[in-house]
Amino acid sequence: MRKFNIKDLILDGITYLFSSVSLILLVIIFIFIFQKGFSSLNLELFTSPYWSENYYASIPASNNTYLLKSTLDSNEYYSEKFGIALKDDFNARNEAIVVISYVHPDSPFNELTNSTSGANEGQIITAQEGMIVNKISYINSNGVTRSAGPVIKQMAEDTINTIEKSDQLDSVFLQTQGGGIFGSLIATIMLILISLLISLPIGIMTAIYLNEYAKYNRFTPWIRSSIELLTGVPSIVFGLMGVLVLFPITSVFGASGTSILLGGLTLSIILLPVIIRTTEESLKVVPDSFREASHSLGANHSQTIFKIIIPAALPGILTATILSIGRIIGESAALIYTMGTYISDKPELLKGATSLAVQIWSIMNGDQPNFGLASAISIIILVMVLVMNIGVKVLTRSKVKKW
Amino acid sequence: MKDINNDSRKPNVFKTYQDLFFKSLFFVSALISSLMIIIIIIFIAQKGISPFLSSYEYGQQNIISFLTGMVWRQDQAIYGVAFIIINTLISGFASLLIAFPISVLTALFVVKIAPKPIGYFIESAIEILASIPSVVYGVFAVGFIVPLIQTLANIFKVQTAGGSSLLAVILLLSIMILPTITSISITAIKAVDIDLEKASYALGASKTQTNFKIVLNSAKSGIFAGAILGLGRAFGEATAVSMVAGNKMFGPTFNLFDITRTMTSTMLAGLKETTGLDYDIRFSVGLVLMGVILISNLLINFVKNNIGKNHA
Numbered sequence: 001m002r003k004f005n006i007k008d009l010i011l012d013g014i015t016y017l018f019s020s021v022s023l024i025l026l027v028i029i030f031i032f033i034f035q036k037g038f039s040s041l042n043l044e045l046f047t048s049p050y051w052s053e054n055y056y057a058s059i060p061a062s063n064n065t066y067l068l069k070s071t072l073d074s075n076e077y078y079s080e081k082f083g084i085a086l087k088d089d090f091n092a093r094n095e096a097i098v099v100i101s102y103v104h105p106d107s108p109f110n111e112l113t114n115s116t117s118g119a120n121e122g123q124i125i126t127a128q129e130g131m132i133v134n135k136i137s138y139i140n141s142n143g144v145t146r147s148a149g150p151v152i153k154q155m156a157e158d159t160i161n162t163i164e165k166s167d168q169l170d171s172v173f174l175q176t177q178g179g180g181i182f183g184s185l186i187a188t189i190m191l192i193l194i195s196l197l198i199s200l201p202i203g204i205m206t207a208i209y210l211n212e213y214a215k216y217n218r219f220t221p222w223i224r225s226s227i228e229l230l231t232g233v234p235s236i237v238f239g240l241m242g243v244l245v246l247f248p249i250t251s252v253f254g255a256s257g258t259s260i261l262l263g264g265l266t267l268s269i270i271l272l273p274v275i276i277r278t279t280e281e282s283l284k285v286v287p288d289s290f291r292e293a294s295h296s297l298g299a300n301h302s303q304t305i306f307k308i309i310i311p312a313a314l315p316g317i318l319t320a321t322i323l324s325i326g327r328i329i330g331e332s333a334a335l336i337y338t339m340g341t342y343i344s345d346k347p348e349l350l351k352g353a354t355s356l357a358v359q360i361w362s363i364m365n366g367d368q369p370n371f372g373l374a375s376a377i378s379i380i381i382l383v384m385v386l387v388m389n390i391g392v393k394v395l396t397r398s399k400v401k402k403w
Numbered sequence: 404m405k406d407i408n409n410d411s412r413k414p415n416v417f418k419t420y421q422d423l424f425f426k427s428l429f430f431v432s433a434l435i436s437s438l439m440i441i442i443i444i445i446f447i448a449q450k451g452i453s454p455f456l457s458s459y460e461y462g463q464q465n466i467i468s469f470l471t472g473m474v475w476r477q478d479q480a481i482y483g484v485a486f487i488i489i490n491t492l493i494s495g496f497a498s499l500l501i502a503f504p505i506s507v508l509t510a511l512f513v514v515k516i517a518p519k520p521i522g523y524f525i526e527s528a529i530e531i532l533a534s535i536p537s538v539v540y541g542v543f544a545v546g547f548i549v550p551l552i553q554t555l556a557n558i559f560k561v562q563t564a565g566g567s568s569l570l571a572v573i574l575l576l577s578i579m580i581l582p583t584i585t586s587i588s589i590t591a592i593k594a595v596d597i598d599l600e601k602a603s604y605a606l607g608a609s610k611t612q613t614n615f616k617i618v619l620n621s622a623k624s625g626i627f628a629g630a631i632l633g634l635g636r637a638f639g640e641a642t643a644v645s646m647v648a649g650n651k652m653f654g655p656t657f658n659l660f661d662i663t664r665t666m667t668s669t670m671l672a673g674l675k676e677t678t679g680l681d682y683d684i685r686f687s688v689g690l691v692l693m694g695v696i697l698i699s700n701l702l703i704n705f706v707k708n709n710i711g712k713n714h715a
Contacts, residue, residue, distance in 0.1 A: 019512035025578055028547070029532075029539075206429070206436040209433040212429075213430070234635070234639020234640070236692075240450075241442070241446060245443070300418040302422050303418075329536065330535075332537060333667070336642070340675075360538045361642050378543075385536070
């Protein structure tokens with residue numbers, strides 16, 4: 001008898017041990033991602049483009065002095081002659097850079113003239129806090145143009161000291177910081193809209209057919225299992241399918257290669273099984289007495305479906321939508337094939353772009369993997385996924401109504 | 404008044420046509436949804452086979468050397484997929500070996516052993532794990548698992564390519580398929596008939612004996628369905644795996660600390676700057692991948708049926 005108990009004890013012990021694994025994993029993953037990405041996470045990330053922009057601009061003459069009204073940190077260096085403060089910083093690749101930390105409201109740096117040749121030549125640029133200063137050209141006492149700044153290995157303090165000695169600045173080479181996710185954010189929203197627009201109607205109509213019409217049809221099991229098979233297809237195979245089957249459709253609209261439209265179309269097929277299953281489950285719980293009551297009042301089948309059944313199944317359809325959005329946000333392999341991996345700051349429907357998930361892949365596979373940014377985007381994705389998870393839970397709870 | 408009465412007795416033609424229209428519309432949707440899998444198979448099969456036909460525009464490839472080749476070199480246009488299949492099978496089944504016992508016991512704990520709040524808590528944790536996108540797992544693998552393996556390799560004094568290795572792929576995949584198998588096992592164990600358990604208790608079995616001998620055995624079919632799905636996910640997982648696999652050019656890889664190459668990592672490697680044969684051959688790999696998933700599903704089904712016979 002005792003022997004059995006020891007055996008039981010061991011088995012129970014193993015069960016307790018193994019059950020804690022998933023919990024521990026979840027905690028490790030969250031702590032790790034948050035720890036690595038949190039420092040790179042800020043509001044500017046959402047609004048700034050990924051690629052940095054270069055500005056070569058000329059500085060207007062000024063003879064004023066710009067007295068500092070507020071106090072600056074000890075690592076910021078201020079030029080009273082030109083009303084600008086610089087500080088040392090590190091970029092995402094951990095290279096030392098000099099950034100603008102403060103611009104006086106009357107400073108000549110507020111009215112720079114873009115001298116980069118191209119469409120924007122002659123435009124007025126405002127130097128903004130956070131921009132990277134690569135070079136400031138000044139005219140020295142002999143009337144010769146000289147350079148200051150990181151281009152001659154000067155950091156913030158030396159740069160300010162150098163330009164303070166001069167009376168006239170000539171031009172400045174500025175760079176925006178980049179490393180943002182604005183483009184991918186827009187592309188992800190576009191993806192969500194396109195794929196839901198196609199997938200929701202087809203999925204809901206299929207679910208209605210399966211639940212309302214095809215109950216005793218002998219083709220139904222066949223239709224059902226082919227849809228079920230779609231669940232097991234790996235996402236990268238959907239990517240191949242998108243390139244082969246759906247690309248001709250997008251090329252009708254004028255797409256010449258990978259595009260957001262193609263990604264959206266591909267996703268809409270990936271989403272179908274999820275939407276169909278979730279919608280059908282919510283249709284199943286609509287009691288038959290609803291249908292009978294509607295029919296007995298003289299409504300035909302389609303009226304019953306649109307006025308009684310779909311409204312009753314609405315929470316289920318909403319659940320399907322949320323699940324789909326979660327899937328779209330996380331999808332990567334299929335999109336790498338259909339949307340490409342080039343991070344676009346101005347995503348267009350018929351051009352390639354990256355979703356947030358693909359941007360992570362792109363960053364990690366680039367020449368200089370930026371782990372901080374990848375983790376920061378991962379945090380954003382994790383938070384979205386968590387919120388949706390909770391949303392679905394709340395919905396399914398409210399859905400279990402007693403009819 | 405008389406007219407109206409007559410009207411209402413007639414069948415309403417508009418309503419009949421409306422019904423017919425919507426029924427056809429719903430049917431067409433269902434047809435499109437169910438035809439997608441066939442379209443996928445046909446198109447990928449056609450494209451995947453095309454490099455081996457004489458009419459292929461970049462020069463016909465030898466299908467035998469493709470299927471039996473042990474070298475994959477994009478730069479020399481040598482494409483052999485045999486070792487890649489073996490690598491994929493190794494990493495897939497090894498991760499199943501790790502994840503399967505953990506998943507099944509977790510499911511058993513959640514449904515039969517844990518107090519309700521704790522069970523609910525773990526179940527929610529598994530749902531969250533299941534919804535974490537694969538690319539996030541990839542970031543985690545690169546930043547956490549890979550350095551861990553580098554440390555391990557240093558301790559055991561083995562060579563490793565910075566930690567990217569077969570072991571990293573296996574660990575990553577076991578984490579990724581864990582929630583899949585667990586959640587399906589939970590459903591299967593919940594569905595076990597309570598009478599069976601009562602009968603077991605009546606015969607004097609302890610709770611643990613009942614759980615392991617009766618509950619798990621009755622839920623076997625569902626649990627194996629979970630294993631099949633998990634294995635399919637392990638074979639088909641692309642982005643995360645390609646971040647830690649390292650893409651070896653020959654193989655197969657049996658050394659846990661050596662880099663490896665799976666079918667999915669092959670399909671993603673260097674996709675950005677590729678055209679012609681090197682692009683098309685990825686569809687052939689995709690076709691082989693679908694075949695491998697199908698065959699391994701059948702295999703697991705076979706195993707499942709045999710286990711059933713032993714216990715009956």
